[in-house]
Amino acid sequence: MDLAQGIVKAAALLGAGLCMGMGALGPGVGEGFVAGKACEGIARSPENASLITRTMLVGQAVSESTGIYSLVISLLLIFST
């Protein structure tokens, strides 16, 4: 592996780390927000707990998708360069 390839590989690995780290910020905040709101909702009306939990899980999985995109991008950066 010559110098140029090494630099490209190092930059790709650094980019993968940065991509995953920054991409995990948004979903983390979003999922925490959804979970907190769901707790409030369950405390307010415990009889709707199952419906709220289901909606919460679906909403969390949807808001997780940006994190998943960054995971895919970082995997591409790691394994395809």
Added chain:
Amino acid sequence: MAKKKRPMLKIFIIFFVVEALLVVLSGNFSKQIQIGFDKGKFVIRHVEFEYNLQNKITEEFQIDEYFRQTGETPEIYGSEKLYEFFKKVFGEKSAIGSFQLLRMLLIVDLLLLFVALSIRKKLFGRPSKPQILFEMIYTSLEQFVSETLGKDKVSYTPYIVTLFIFIWVSNMIGLIPIPGFMEPTRNLNVPLGLGVFVVAIVHITAIKVKGLWGHLKNYINPVKNPLFLLDIVGEMSKVVSISFRLFGNILGGAIIILVVSSLVNFVVLPIGLSMFFGIFVGTIQAFVFTMLALTYIGVEIVE
């Protein structure tokens, strides 16, 4: 009936004994117990090898690249004729990956067909246990459909139920510890195909409800909707978002299981990881995919 009191406890005890044996026997890092199926036989071997995580990941997730690098003859096909056939159909580049993917899809499809036919055979009279299970799945999803689309659109239920059961079985089948078994949803082609079909069905539904011109009016009317080009891009992004979510979750889970279990020398922890990334995430993602498909269809109907 006294013997059948706790069947799960026995299974757990067997698991723990096997895991404890593995802990004792695989203490040496350069040696490893290999348990699995080799050419149709069940084998337990004490193999000595140099474990390379990078090679393992390449073999597991980029199998075509692996065989191109190592130059081994692919024994995965079983016969030379099949290999030639696949080479001819899919080209030199992606013969092995396509073969594995198609084999797994075929296994999933045959499983679903077998279950469906075997339940259908004794459909009448006293309902059997699997029949009750599948009726429960069907009724709960039918309730979702009638809540989202309205009472008169329950005819979408079979599609939704098929989507859910197919994706769920696809996510679960990677848990079976046979070499070469993988989740079909780990390959991008399967979720992408499912996503394209979801969006196609959304548009067919919209044309059915509003008429062809009534549907196209939303897209090619620059006076009413000056940003109509963005709407077209949004339709494309529906496919990407719905399919990459499933693909990324399953692939990321598989890679995390492989990396972390190689760190602990494949002892004890993989079961817990499979419980979370295989069963929990797989079920949630199958459910989310179905719900999103339902929501996309519902948006077009309700407007």
